[in-house]
Amino acid sequence: MSRRYSIPGQSSPVDPLTTGAVALALVAVSSSGPLVAFAAASALAVAFWRNALAVVLLGPVSVLRRRTELRHLVRGAGRREGGYCLLAGVALAVHFATWMPSTKLTSVATATALVATQPVWQGLIVLGQGRRLPGPVWLGIGVAVVGAVLATGADFGGSGRAVLGDLLAVLGAMAAAVYTSFGERARSAVSTVSYTTICYGVCALLLLLVCLLGGVRLTGFPPTTWLAIGGLVVGAQLLGHSLLNYALHRISATTVSVLILLEAPGAALIAWAWLGQLPRPAALPGLALLLVGVAVVILAGGRAARRAQPVAAPPEAGPLPD
Numbered sequence: 069m070s071r072r073y074s075i076p077g078q079s080s081p082v083d084p085l086t087t088g089a090v091a092l093a094l095v096a097v098s099s100s101g102p103l104v105a106f107a108a109a110s111a112l113a114v115a116f117w118r119n120a121l122a123v124v125l126l127g128p129v130s131v132l133r134r135r136t137e138l139r140h141l142v143r144g145a146g147r148r149e150g151g152y153c154l155l156a157g158v159a160l161a162v163h164f165a166t167w168m169p170s171t172k173l174t175s176v177a178t179a180t181a182l183v184a185t186q187p188v189w190q191g192l193i194v195l196g197q198g199r200r201l202p203g204p205v206w207l208g209i210g211v212a213v214v215g216a217v218l219a220t221g222a223d224f225g226g227s228g229r230a231v232l233g234d235l236l237a238v239l240g241a242m243a244a245a246v247y248t249s250f251g252e253r254a255r256s257a258v259s260t261v262s263y264t265t266i267c268y269g270v271c272a273l274l275l276l277l278v279c280l281l282g283g284v285r286l287t288g289f290p291p292t293t294w295l296a297i298g299g300l301v302v303g304a305q306l307l308g309h310s311l312l313n314y315a316l317h318r319i320s321a322t323t324v325s326v327l328i329l330l331e332a333p334g335a336a337l338i339a340w341a342w343l344g345q346l347p348r349p350a351a352l353p354g355l356a357l358l359l360v361g362v363a364v365v366i367l368a369g370g371r372a373a374r375r376a377q378p379v380a381a382p383p384e385a386g387p388l389p390d
Contacts, residue, residue: 089311096308098334100300101176102342104168107296110284111172112275114297115164117286119272121301123265130265137262152254153263157270159247164271165278167240173233175345177336181216181355182237184331187365188212189245204368212361218354 107114130138141150170179188209195201216238247267254263279286289297336355339345 093308093311094330094334096303096311098331098338100304100308100331101171101180101335102338103296103300103303104171105176105339105345106342107289107293109289109293109297110279111168112165112279112282112284113286113289114293114300115168116272116275116279117297118300118305119160119164119268119275121297122305123268123272125301125306126261126265126268130261134259134262134265137259138266141258141262141266146257149254149257150266152250153258153266154270156247156250156254156263157267158274159243159250160267161271161274161278163240163243163247164275166236166243170233170236170240173236174230175351176339177345177355178230178351179233179237180331180335181358182234183241183244184362185212185216185238185241185358186244186248187362189242190248191365193245193249202368202371204371205365208361208364208366208368210361211364212358215354215357215359215361218351218357 104111104114137146140146141153167179167183170183173179191201191205191209251263251267276286278284336345
């Protein structure tokens with residue numbers, strides 16, 4: 069895969085094909101939470117198969133087309149970038165091991181919205197690295213945190229099970245932010261196919277270990293569960309995020325990041341139509357504030373990048389772990 073560089077904030081006219089690709093991608097990623105909730109299997113088992121089957125599909129392509137690069141990452145001067153790929157895989161495993169079980173403990177709408185706080189934690193990681201955040205970013209973080217508290221508080225009156233699901237979803241968002249940070253470092257020098265193969269492979273191995281140690285059943289599922297797992301692999305894992313990456317040649321990365329936030333209401337609509345899960349009325353204002361806050365964080369960050377001196381950007385950021 070050839071390197072492609074872009075200037076922050078630069079975009080081109082959007083054609084109908086790109087518009088259709090984005091619409092299909094958003095539907096695909098929005099199906100993640102409902103599919104996990106629907107599958108008659110442990111969320112950890114679903115997470116393992118989701119990553120393992122993705123590696124089965126990506127592995128041959130990586131070996132055939134990126135053999136030299138893979139060797140460079142293991143034994144050559146690219147070992148540091150290879151280490152970033154491994155660490156990203158560890159963080160991704162933590163993300164899946166926390167967020168995917170959360171969809172079975174709390175409502176799909178709340179779990180998806182809380183994991184959408186990933187950009188907020190991403191901003192805090194940037195702050196921890198010594199980089200200054202603009203004032204509007206802090207405003208967005210505050211709005212998002214208030215929204216998360218309100219959305220989570222709606223579950224306090226329900227059950228401890230729902231509260232645990234909320235906490236796992238937040239941990240999943242934090243792990244996703246760490247995953248993206250390591251991925252950003254790795255992808256400045258590593259192709260997408262090599263990165264995803266290594267990252268998903270490490271993630272699958274760690275999840276397999278967790279499943280074996282925890283006695284989680286990995287086989288013997290009904291056909292409907294295997295169909296759900298297949299839908300996750302083809303939809304959220306490959307189709308959804310691949311189409312969003314395709315759209316980056318016409319739509320800025322900031323715009324795409326904001327559009328990804330539509331996964332939360334999209335997942336809520338799918339869960340309502342398919343699983344009969346109607347979000348609690350008390351949670352709706354919190355969910356709305358949460359999405360507004362995250363959108364403000366992303367938009368303010370994009371505005372600051374456009375004011376900065378234009379520089380060559382690394383290859384497109386990798387897909388979100390839904």
